[in-house]
Amino acid sequence: MNNDNLRFRLLAVTVLALTSILLLEHASRMEVPFAAFFLTASAWTIAIALLAGAEATRSRALLCGSVFFCLAVIEITLYFVTRSQIIITETTPAKWRRDASDVGSLPVPNLAIEFREVLDGRLITDVTYTIDANGLRKIPAPAQERARKVAFFGCSFMFGHGVEDDQTLPYYFVQDSRGAFEGFNFAGEGWGPHQMLREIENGFVRRVAGTPDLAVYEVIPDHLRRVAGRAPWEDGPKYELCPGDEVCYSGAYHSPYYILFRRWFNESWTVKYFDDHFARLSRPSDIPLFLAVLKRTRTLLEKSGTRFIIVLWDQNDLARTMMKALRANRFEVIALSSVVSEEARKGHPLIQLDRHPSPETNKAIAMYLWRNVGEQSLAQQSPQKRISICSRTFGPRLASYTGRTMNPGNGEAKVAGRRGGLHPESCANLR
Numbered sequence: 001m002n003n004d005n006l007r008f009r010l011l012a013v014t015v016l017a018l019t020s021i022l023l024l025e026h027a028s029r030m031e032v033p034f035a036a037f038f039l040t041a042s043a044w045t046i047a048i049a050l051l052a053g054a055e056a057t058r059s060r061a062l063l064c065g066s067v068f069f070c071l072a073v074i075e076i077t078l079y080f081v082t083r084s085q086i087i088i089t090e091t092t093p094a095k096w097r098r099d100a101s102d103v104g105s106l107p108v109p110n111l112a113i114e115f116r117e118v119l120d121g122r123l124i125t126d127v128t129y130t131i132d133a134n135g136l137r138k139i140p141a142p143a144q145e146r147a148r149k150v151a152f153f154g155c156s157f158m159f160g161h162g163v164e165d166d167q168t169l170p171y172y173f174v175q176d177s178r179g180a181f182e183g184f185n186f187a188g189e190g191w192g193p194h195q196m197l198r199e200i201e202n203g204f205v206r207r208v209a210g211t212p213d214l215a216v217y218e219v220i221p222d223h224l225r226r227v228a229g230r231a232p233w234e235d236g237p238k239y240e241l242c243p244g245d246e247v248c249y250s251g252a253y254h255s256p257y258y259i260l261f262r263r264w265f266n267e268s269w270t271v272k273y274f275d276d277h278f279a280r281l282s283r284p285s286d287i288p289l290f291l292a293v294l295k296r297t298r299t300l301l302e303k304s305g306t307r308f309i310i311v312l313w314d315q316n317d318l319a320r321t322m323m324k325a326l327r328a329n330r331f332e333v334i335a336l337s338s339v340v341s342e343e344a345r346k347g348h349p350l351i352q353l354d355r356h357p358s359p360e361t362n363k364a365i366a367m368y369l370w371r372n373v374g375e376q377s378l379a380q381q382s383p384q385k386r387i388s389i390c391s392r393t394f395g396p397r398l399a400s401y402t403g404r405t406m407n408p409g410n411g412e413a414k415v416a417g418r419r420g421g422l423h424p425e426s427c428a429n430l431r
Contacts, residue, residue, distance in 0.1 A: 032075055033267050034268040034270070035075040035076050038072035039068070046065040075269050078273045086119075090115075090117075093113070104190075105190075107137070112128055115129055125352075136185050137168065139183045141179075149213055149214075150173065152183060153186050153215065154191065155188065155190060155220065155226075156188075157218050157220060159188060161189065162352055163357075163362065167362060169357070170184075171362075173369055180378055184208060186208075187218070190233050192227045193219070193293045193294055194239050196217060196297060197296055200301065201300070211305065212304075213306065215301050216373075217308070218310075218365075219310060219312050224282035225280060225286060230280040233266070234254065237252060240289075290322075291326070291329055294326075307377065308331070311333075312336065339365050
């Protein structure tokens with residue numbers, strides 16, 4: 001090999017190395033990062049084929065280069081085919097969730113996240129998530145001591161995916177209560193009932209919220225495959241059916257290494273395509289495990305005197321099957337169809353483009369919960385406790401209602417069934 005040929009090869013390798021570094025450095029900001037990875041790998045294997053002396057090595061390198069190039073072409077093709085169907089999520093900071101080995105991914109405490117969604121190159125969502133000191137989605141509310149507490153559980157629907165802090169279901173409920181309840185949003189993106197149960201079992205709920213008076217769990221049919229561990233992103237706790245229809249905790253569904261690689265591969269448009277078109281969906285056979293997890297949850301909550309309410313999105317046949325099973329097992333279930341009628345849905349979709357509840361839907365559910373559960377719970381309180389709540393809520397406004405008497409034969413004040421929660425007249429009846 002003469003010197004000129006050697007210098008040329010060294011120059012070619014140097015240029016290829018610099019180009020690869022620049023390409024890979026920008027890959028994380030590209031919409032098709034895996035195409036950059038595959039093209040870089042293809043270029044290097046072709047370079048090896050050109051520089052290698054042995055014929056067998058050149059043949060293998062050329063074969064590998066062809067494979068990597070084809071994978072890059074597939075990535076780019078699927079990007080253009082599916083970009084109008086798949087929503088791309090962008091957050092600042094990029095890493096806003098931490099791993100909790102026995103629960104799943106939890107938000108980083110004391111953080112404000114800029115959350116954006118892009119569909120076919122068009123920005124469809126631009127909101128801010130505020131996370132409190134406990135790692136929960138913040139519920140904006142006046143700083144005041146509240147007599148009662150409510151814990152909210154569920155997935156991104158309850159967490160408030162794609163809406164502002166003051167557009168989530170928990171926020172609207174606390175707002176409707178006018179200071180009667182303090183709320184805690186224990187929901188998480190991509191979660192199911194198993195994360196709820198684990199948060200209760202490991203004492204996290206008690207450490208943060210003490211003993212809630214109410215617990216509200218919002219469920220969608222997709223929770224069935226999540227509790228069974230079939231969701232592609234699943235990183236939560238694993239529960240199995242034990243003798244006597246009980247559930248036993250058996251560690252995490254996947255190892256940290258699987259979770260790490262899965263998150264990396266989630267950037268691939270090939271993976272996105274297969275997840276979207278060949279998903280392992282929920283099925284009726286998942287219901288026994290789902291029910292067992294909820295029974296265990298109810299048992300633990302009721303031991304502490306917490307009332308457990310389920311809100312079910314009953315929009316398909318599987319959801320209606322779930323409803324029958326829940327009611328057969330004596331759960332308190334509120335169907336979405338009883339909250340928002342078919343007539344009310346005309347011209348007002350329940351969900352946004354990202355397939356998550358709109359602020360209007362969250363508000364409607366929260367109002368229904370307050371009128372049919374929150375006020376009822378408050379009415380069961382002792383009069384002394386309600387006087388404290390009313391004084392904080394209405395203050396001097398009660399003066400014009402003093403002198404009223406209780407309703408005959410009723411030891412509790414009547415509860416006003418109107419938007420906004422307590423009415424001064426209801427409070428005055430206690431004085």
